[in-house]
Amino acid sequence: MSSESFGAFALDRGSIPATLRNLQSWPGVDDSALTEEQREAFHKRTQAIELFACELGVSLSQITQRTGIDRKSIVRLFKRCAERHADGRIVGFRALVPFNRLKKYSRTVPVPASSSNSAGAFAQLLERYPPLDSWLDRAARNRRRTAKGQREVRQDLRRIHKDFLAQCRECGITAAHYPFNRERLAIRSLAAHLKRRVQQSFDAAAGDAGARHVRRAWGADLKHTKPPIHRPFEAVEFDGHKIDVRLTVKILDPFGFDVLLELGRIWILLILDVATRAVLGYALALSKEYSSDDVIEAIQAALMPHRARQLKIPGLRYGADGGMPSAVIAETAYACWDWFRCDNAKAHLADHTLERLTDVIGCWPDFGPPSEPNERPLVERFFALLASHFAHRLTGTTGSHAKDVKRVLGDPGGDTSLLIRLDELEELLDVLICDYNGAAHDGLGGRTPLEAMRHFLSRDSSDLRTLARVHRAGVLLRESKSVTVRGNPKTGIRPYINFVGARYSSNVLSRNPALIGKGLRIYVDIKDLRQLRAYFANGEELGVLTANRPWCFTAHSLRTRREILRLQARGKLRYREGDDAVEAYIKYKRKEALHRRGAVRNLAQVAALRAPAGSVAAPALPPRSGAAMVDLAVRDAPTSCPAPSRPSRRVHNGDPVEPQIKPLRSRKAIIF
Numbered sequence: 001m002s003s004e005s006f007g008a009f010a011l012d013r014g015s016i017p018a019t020l021r022n023l024q025s026w027p028g029v030d031d032s033a034l035t036e037e038q039r040e041a042f043h044k045r046t047q048a049i050e051l052f053a054c055e056l057g058v059s060l061s062q063i064t065q066r067t068g069i070d071r072k073s074i075v076r077l078f079k080r081c082a083e084r085h086a087d088g089r090i091v092g093f094r095a096l097v098p099f100n101r102l103k104k105y106s107r108t109v110p111v112p113a114s115s116s117n118s119a120g121a122f123a124q125l126l127e128r129y130p131p132l133d134s135w136l137d138r139a140a141r142n143r144r145r146t147a148k149g150q151r152e153v154r155q156d157l158r159r160i161h162k163d164f165l166a167q168c169r170e171c172g173i174t175a176a177h178y179p180f181n182r183e184r185l186a187i188r189s190l191a192a193h194l195k196r197r198v199q200q201s202f203d204a205a206a207g208d209a210g211a212r213h214v215r216r217a218w219g220a221d222l223k224h225t226k227p228p229i230h231r232p233f234e235a236v237e238f239d240g241h242k243i244d245v246r247l248t249v250k251i252l253d254p255f256g257f258d259v260l261l262e263l264g265r266i267w268i269l270l271i272l273d274v275a276t277r278a279v280l281g282y283a284l285a286l287s288k289e290y291s292s293d294d295v296i297e298a299i300q301a302a303l304m305p306h307r308a309r310q311l312k313i314p315g316l317r318y319g320a321d322g323g324m325p326s327a328v329i330a331e332t333a334y335a336c337w338d339w340f341r342c343d344n345a346k347a348h349l350a351d352h353t354l355e356r357l358t359d360v361i362g363c364w365p366d367f368g369p370p371s372e373p374n375e376r377p378l379v380e381r382f383f384a385l386l387a388s389h390f391a392h393r394l395t396g397t398t399g400s401h402a403k404d405v406k407r408v409l410g411d412p413g414g415d416t417s418l419l420i421r422l423d424e425l426e427e428l429l430d431v432l433i434c435d436y437n438g439a440a441h442d443g444l445g446g447r448t449p450l451e452a453m454r455h456f457l458s459r460d461s462s463d464l465r466t467l468a469r470v471h472r473a474g475v476l477l478r479e480s481k482s483v484t485v486r487g488n489p490k491t492g493i494r495p496y497i498n499f500v501g502a503r504y505s506s507n508v509l510s511r512n513p514a515l516i517g518k519g520l521r522i523y524v525d526i527k528d529l530r531q532l533r534a535y536f537a538n539g540e541e542l543g544v545l546t547a548n549r550p551w552c553f554t555a556h557s558l559r560t561r562r563e564i565l566r567l568q569a570r571g572k573l574r575y576r577e578g579d580d581a582v583e584a585y586i587k588y589k590r591k592e593a594l595h596r597r598g599a600v601r602n603l604a605q606v607a608a609l610r611a612p613a614g615s616v617a618a619p620a621l622p623p624r625s626g627a628a629m630v631d632l633a634v635r636d637a638p639t640s641c642p643a644p645s646r647p648s649r650r651v652h653n654g655d656p657v658e659p660q661i662k663p664l665r666s667r668k669a670i671i672f
Contacts, residue, residue, distance in 0.1 A: 013056055020082055021053050026092030027085070038098045045096040048074050049081060113181035121178050122189035129171045136164070136190075140197040144207040160194070161187045226366075232332075232456050233464060235274040235339035235366075237379040238298070238348075240267050240290050244387050246396035248419045249604050251593065260416050261593050261600045265398065268386075268429065269298035272379045273337075275456065277441050278325050278449035279382070279433050280332075281306070284426065286604045292350035293526050293559070299356065302326075303467055305333045309430050312423070318431055321448065322438030328450060331457055334467040341366045341376055352479065360471050382436075390432060394420055422604065478523045485509070487516040497534070497545065499524070500558065501565045504532060504545035526558045527609060550575060554582035555609040563602070582606065 019025075031039050048067040051058050052074050060071045069077075080095035080102060091102060106127075107120030126133040139160055152159070165185060173179075179186030198208045229235050247263040267285035272278070281302030285294040306324035311317070325332040340363050342348045348367065357365050368375040391397055392406050396419040399407035412418035420428075437449045444452045457464070487495035494510040496503045497520060504522075509515060520542065523533045530552050534542040546552055551561070564585045567573035575584035586606060592599035 013052065016053060020090075023050060023053065026081070027089055027094055029093050029097055034097065041098045042096055044068060045077055046093060049078055049093075049096065052078055111178040111181065113176065118178070118182065118189075122186060122193055125178055125186075126193075129168075129173075131171060132164075132167055135167050136193065137197065139163070140194055140204075143194075144198070144204065157187070157191055157194075161185070161190055164190060229274045231460070231463060232273055232275045232278075232453050233335050233337045235341060236271050236280065236302075236337045237274060237376040238269070238271045238295075238340060238342045239373075239376055239379045239383070240269045240285070240294075240345070240347075241383040241386070242267055243425075244391040244398045244400065245394050245425070246398065246419050247422050247425060248416050249422045249600060249607075251590070251600075251603060260421075262416055262419065262597060263422060263600050263604060264597050266422075267294070269294055270379060270382065270433075271298060271302040272382060273325075273449075273453070274341075274378060276449045276452040277378060277443060278437050278453055280325060282429075282433060284429075286601055286608065287559075288598070288601065290347055291559075292347045292352045293557075295347050295350075295353050296356055297527075299361070303334055303336070303361075304472075308434075309427055311427050311431070313427055316427060316431060319435040319438050321450070322434040322436070323450065324434060324437065325450065325453055329453060329457065331461050331464060332453070334472055336361045336465045336467055337363050338465075339364050339366050341368065343368065343373070343376070344370050361467070362465065385436075386432070390428070396420065478525050481522050481524060483520050483522055485515045485518050485520060487513065489513050489516075496548075497522070499532065500529070500561055502529070502547045502551045502561070504534075504547050506543055506545050508543050509534075509545065524558070528555045529558060529561055530555060549577070550579055550581040550584075553580040554606075556582045556606065557609060560585070560602075560606055 029042065031042055034042060044067045048063050048069045051063045051066070052060075060074060063074060064070055077096060081091055081093065083091050083095070083102060085091045085094070094100065095102060104123070105120050107124040111118050111121045111124075126136070139155070143155055143160070165179070168179065175181070179189070198204050242265050245265065247266060248260045249263050251259050251261055263286070267287075267290045268282055269285060269290060270282040271280045273280055281298060281300075281304075283294060283298035283301050285291075287294070304326065306327040308318060308323075308327070326335070340357055340361075342365065344367050347353065348365075354365060357363055373380050387400065392399065392410075395410050395412050397406050397410040399405070399410075440446050440448055441452075447455070481499065483497045483499060485495050485497055487493050494505065495512060495516050496505040496509070498504075499522065519537050521535045521537070522545070523535075525532070529547065531544050531546050534545050536542060556564075560582065564573060564581055567585070567588065573584060573588050575581055586603065589599045589602045589606075593603055
């Protein structure tokens, strides 16, 4: 043959693409489903196409002699095989089945009013008037779209049909033409067309049916399939869960009396090993939404050796076989993982989080597809167990949803004293998680997560990586910043640096005017901004810099300082020079806490930095766990910061004792 039209190209047998010559990749046909006559015709056509595409030495005349198919039919059949199918592939051998239609029926003659035959009339109408087709496409999309503006939700078919007829009139269609010359004005054809539009994709069909979440498409490519996990710390799963229970905190009012205020629900952030199902560490976030700092705190809790709490609830004890792996298995202390599986939350995607995961821990983050919690089934299963066996059994539980019967049965009404306190929740969670690691697991053949981890490590622990010693002193919670030394010898201003609205200096820095204008690199503990550590550009250490008044007295986080500066800029918070800014902030939040739950969270966050040792803490750092009780007494200020004028504190056995409030005694009473 000389050349034949193939799609948009003109080619001969020698220029057929190699992808089309590979007949093994063509979609096939089960010839056993055909009749005897159809099977015989199909085999002849298949032989002709194989000779035409692969045997270039065989001419078309010879192919006709062997198969009985004429020259034009061979070329026509090959074109049919190379056309695009609705499933996205070529038609292939499916085009060779006798009487198999590849094109839809297309009407060419107009629809008269007297005739009952209107097959293909609706498709002919949309082909002649493209604006109608575009309008119907928008109508189908808006019908399944969620309401985010001022529009009608889920339009009825009759309403769409009415608007469709109005669009037909705008296009100039008269009453003598389709669809106005039909008895029902083509409403059934319109319904069938909208259904076909919706069925073009599964996402559209699920949205039209009212599905809130559509699972991701099936992927048969093994390259994107996660390999199985064979050893501990090869992969961990991480996620956050809002505990389904209302909480209270105990706050001291200005007169020294305890006041119970409702805190609401808080987050638990948890890291779980995939191979052994063991919980490696967790952290509680007292904010409305957890941030990247809370994620880093949970990661640090999983790396550092676990420290058991001093339990205050009577009868509450740790199980003999439970515990955290970092506490009961020496090899797992400071152990790092290879893969960190989490979702696409903004706190997980933050640069601060990714830097710690990749640079410090040395692992690969695996975010997985969006809105697919089943990609992390183990941690989701743990949260389900935590809800059903713990949170939903407590007074004040919120249940699984707003209409859950447990929510109604567990409502204490206005008696907040029946709600669980924050310190009690922390103790119960720590005991529950430690006991979970020591309980038998069906997915481990009846073994406990700790037994499974000991079993794997006894066979081979050479692949276990540990955190570098330089990072074991709580460096994960420290951010690095580049700053410039300020000062002016002419006006007598000693060298200092600025960081988040406060000046920092030290004896070494303040006495060295040559450092003015030089760059420094500082490391900031985001949980305590009273002090920071500074280094020169060449890596040499300058030392510890202390904040000036009023930021050097009470421990506070970066979030708390920014909130104080925001309130001060808006004129809502005022304090005199030399006063403790955090104490002024606490007094302000005390007043708001009586009618705002967010203020209770702020008080709990400040008190969490000054609480006793918790479940997770680095040995070289002050404890960073949640508060056992919101005690608003001020901590001792650093020795390098001059203390403000305040009553002296008594000391008993080396520990400071808070002054007790004495009742007033009236010696005289004047009656008017």
